[in-house]
Amino acid sequence: MLTHPETKYQPFQPIHLPDRRWPSQTITQPPVWLSTDLRDGNQALIEPMDLARKLRLFQTLVEVGLKEIEIGFPAASQTEFGFIRHLIEQRLIPDDVTLQVLTPAREPLIRRTFESLQGAERAIVHVYNATAPVFRQVVFGLDQAGTVQLATSAAQLIKDLAAEQPQTHWRFEYSPEVFTSTELPFARDICNAVLDIWQPSPDRKAVINLPASVEVATPNVFADQVEWMHRQLNWRDRVVLSVHPHNDRGCGIAAAELGQMAGADRVEGCLFGNGERTGNVDLVILAMNLYTQGIHPGLDFSQIDRVAQVVKDCTQLPIHPRHPYAGDLVFTAFSGSHQDAIRKGFAARQPEDRWNVPYLPMDPADVGRSYESVVRVNSQSGKGGIAFLLEQDYGVVLPRRLQIEFSQVVQRVMDASGREVSAAEIWQIFQTEYVQATEPLAYDWHKTVRAEDRAQTEVLTAQIKVQGQPIRLQGQGNGPIDAFIDGLAGLDLDIRIRHYEERSLTYGSWASAIAIVEITSDPVEGSLHGVGIHENIVTASLMAVLSAVNRLLKQLSPEAATRFLKRLTTQPLTIPITQ
Numbered sequence: 311m312l313t314h315p316e317t318k319y320q321p322f323q324p325i326h327l328p329d330r331r332w333p334s335q336t337i338t339q340p341p342v343w344l345s346t347d348l349r350d351g352n353q354a355l356i357e358p359m360d361l362a363r364k365l366r367l368f369q370t371l372v373e374v375g376l377k378e379i380e381i382g383f384p385a386a387s388q389t390e391f392g393f394i395r396h397l398i399e400q401r402l403i404p405d406d407v408t409l410q411v412l413t414p415a416r417e418p419l420i421r422r423t424f425e426s427l428q429g430a431e432r433a434i435v436h437v438y439n440a441t442a443p444v445f446r447q448v449v450f451g452l453d454q455a456g457t458v459q460l461a462t463s464a465a466q467l468i469k470d471l472a473a474e475q476p477q478t479h480w481r482f483e484y485s486p487e488v489f490t491s492t493e494l495p496f497a498r499d500i501c502n503a504v505l506d507i508w509q510p511s512p513d514r515k516a517v518i519n520l521p522a523s524v525e526v527a528t529p530n531v532f533a534d535q536v537e538w539m540h541r542q543l544n545w546r547d548r549v550v551l552s553v554h555p556h557n558d559r560g561c562g563i564a565a566a567e568l569g570q571m572a573g574a575d576r577v578e579g580c581l582f583g584n585g586e587r588t589g590n591v592d593l594v595i596l597a598m599n600l601y602t603q604g605i606h607p608g609l610d611f612s613q614i615d616r617v618a619q620v621v622k623d624c625t626q627l628p629i630h631p632r633h634p635y636a637g638d639l640v641f642t643a644f645s646g647s648h649q650d651a652i653r654k655g656f657a658a659r660q661p662e663d664r665w666n667v668p669y670l671p672m673d674p675a676d677v678g679r680s681y682e683s684v685v686r687v688n689s690q691s692g693k694g695g696i697a698f699l700l701e702q703d704y705g706v707v708l709p710r711r712l713q714i715e716f717s718q719v720v721q722r723v724m725d726a727s728g729r730e731v732s733a734a735e736i737w738q739i740f741q742t743e744y745v746q747a748t749e750p751l752a753y754d755w756h757k758t759v760r761a762e763d764r765a766q767t768e769v770l771t772a773q774i775k776v777q778g779q780p781i782r783l784q785g786q787g788n789g790p791i792d793a794f795i796d797g798l799a800g801l802d803l804d805i806r807i808r809h810y811e812e813r814s815l816t817y818g819s820w821a822s823a824i825a826i827v828e829i830t831s832d833p834v835e836g837s838l839h840g841v842g843i844h845e846n847i848v849t850a851s852l853m854a855v856l857s858a859v860n861r862l863l864k865q866l867s868p869e870a871a872t873r874f875l876k877r878l879t880t881q882p883l884t885i886p887i888t889q
């Protein structure tokens with residue numbers, strides 16, 4: 311048994327390219343996109359797609375805006391062959407879309423491939439053979455010359471067969487498979503040999519595709535390899551230089567992006583990174599990465615969930631909830647400090663501003679997501695997240711000290727259940743804790759009048775219920791709340807209003823007012839809030855005061871609370887009713 315299994319592996323040797331230019335390049339435009347979902351994606355599935363699933367995915371790729379689509383490997387099976395025939399015979403290929411098909415460098419398979427394409431208006435025939443040393447030695451038993459011979463005879467056959475079907479606008483693509491492990495001079499020579507046969511022209515460019523069939527090194531090494539080919543290839547102005555990264559080391563995206571900086575014009579990949587082993591490079595991430603740099607990718611993912619659903623149905627593979635841009639959780643913050651920053655970011659945002667919301671690299675609305683799941687509350691959350699949900703879903707803006715107080719209430723509920731609480735549950739907790747705090751004191755009715763001879767003074771008469779029993783209060787002050795507090799003086803709790811605010815509240819079919827009071831009182835430390843909701847703002851305020859007092863009484867011992875209530879019920883009216 312090896313004690314150091316890592317000694318089995320050889321490090322990848324760096325590329326000698328001291329004057330490399332790609333590190334100072336910037337991507338300023340989208341590449342030509344090629345979807346190989348229906349070929350490389352399909353060949354990697356436990357159960358390859360049938361005709362119906364292939365058709366559905368093809369239509370989605372067209373809707374997304376892909377103009378070059380590798381639809382299969384026609385020589386592989388009757389299903390593959392039949393799908394291509396179906397697209398051609400049923401005229402399902404839009405005028406601006408070009409089909410691409412893959413064939414190995416084997417004569418019968420190339421012939422079968424051309425058979426499948428009869429009647430196509432446009433097509434790219436993509437031929438490949440492996441060029442890396444281990445493949446030459448172990449898989450094919452060919453030396454370099456033999457490997458070139460395999461590629462060039464296939465290239466010639468393709469050219470000849472294309473000439474027999476001149477009604478089709480043909481283009482050709484060659485892939486030195488496992489380019490990443492191929493000696494660069496050999497990769498260049500075999501590509502040049504194929505190009506010499508094809509003789510590409512400016513209006514019929516050939517595609518030279520550099521596959522990271524297996525990703526073997528860091529993405530900067532791949533960029534060096536691409537730049538080396540970009541600078542060394544013959545026919546460069548008649549070649550579309552393409553990259554085809556796989557994701558074995560998890561660097562497929564980086565490889566594709568650095569590959570473009572290194573000179574690649576085109577990228578082959580699959581939606582959501584489906585494909586052999588760890589997948590092909592993810593076209594959705596690449597496109598959205600451009601989008602968030604202010605570059606339109608030329609692909610439309612404005613309804614990303616719909617596209618994701620089609621891909622999931624067709625491939626029967628899930629998409630991870632943390633998948634960039636598309637995962638269910640990628641626009642969601644659970645943690646308190648993230649939620650706080652997001653809430654402040656939304657509040658500071660003006661409609662004409664560039665997107666600049668903390669922790670959200672893009673506007674979820676741009677991929678068809680709502681803001682509903684941006685903040686979700688669990689035991690990792692803080693006041694900011696709770697306040698955000700109440701603001702967003704119920705239009706209730708809590709003052710800062712109430713946010714702090716209420717978050718402790720919600721935290722207690724979450725600690726007890728250990729699970730996430732929804733906005734609706736938070737609203738229910740808020741109502742239970744504040745709006746429905748109507749015991750032992752409940753509002754019944756009130757009326758106010760101006761005091762005779764004292765223009766600034768209001769006299770308020772109110773009926774409240776104390777543990778269900780109606781009693782009358784009367785008080786005066788410079789407003790109804792002041793007068794109500796005066797009327798509650800019989801409680802002997804020394805209640806003072808520290809803060810008061812009122813807002814209109816429009817939620818669902820309600821059109822009412824919400825009043826929030828913060829009171830202090832000698833028997834308790836700090837302050838306490840109360841909330842009232844009613845269509846009449848004065849009534850809402852008096853309810854808010856009673857809510858706060860009820861919450862205060864709950865903090866006292868039952869004996870003390872009973873003692874204070876008794877004082878209230880035995881107080882006589884202090885000011886006669888004048889009206």
Ligand SMILES: CC(=O)SCCNC(=O)CCNC(=O)[C@H](O)C(C)(C)COP(=O)(O)OP(=O)(O)OC[C@H]1O[C@@H](n2cnc3c(N)ncnc32)[C@H](O)[C@@H]1OP(=O)(O)O
Nearest residue numbers: 350353383385386387414415416438439440449450487523
């Ligand atoms: C990196 C990639 O994704 S490449 C694309 C791979 N995709 C697929 O293979 C999916 C479709 N493939 C198939 O359905 C089948 O493999 C077929 C129909 C193409 C061929 O099937 P078979 O004739 O049974 O051959 P098999 O699959 O075993 O292929 C291996 C043979 O092809 C040869 N071969 C493999 N690749 C190539 C190539 N690019 N060019 C020429 N020959 C090749 C191998 O050397 C081997 O030859 P040998 O039998 O003389 O040793």
Ligand SMILES: CC(C)C(=O)C(=O)O
Nearest residue numbers: 438485487488521523
């Ligand atoms: C056929 C080629 C392009 C391929 O899929 C690969 O090398 O990964």
Ligand SMILES: [Mg+2]
Nearest residue numbers: 350523554586
């Ligand atoms: Mg591949």
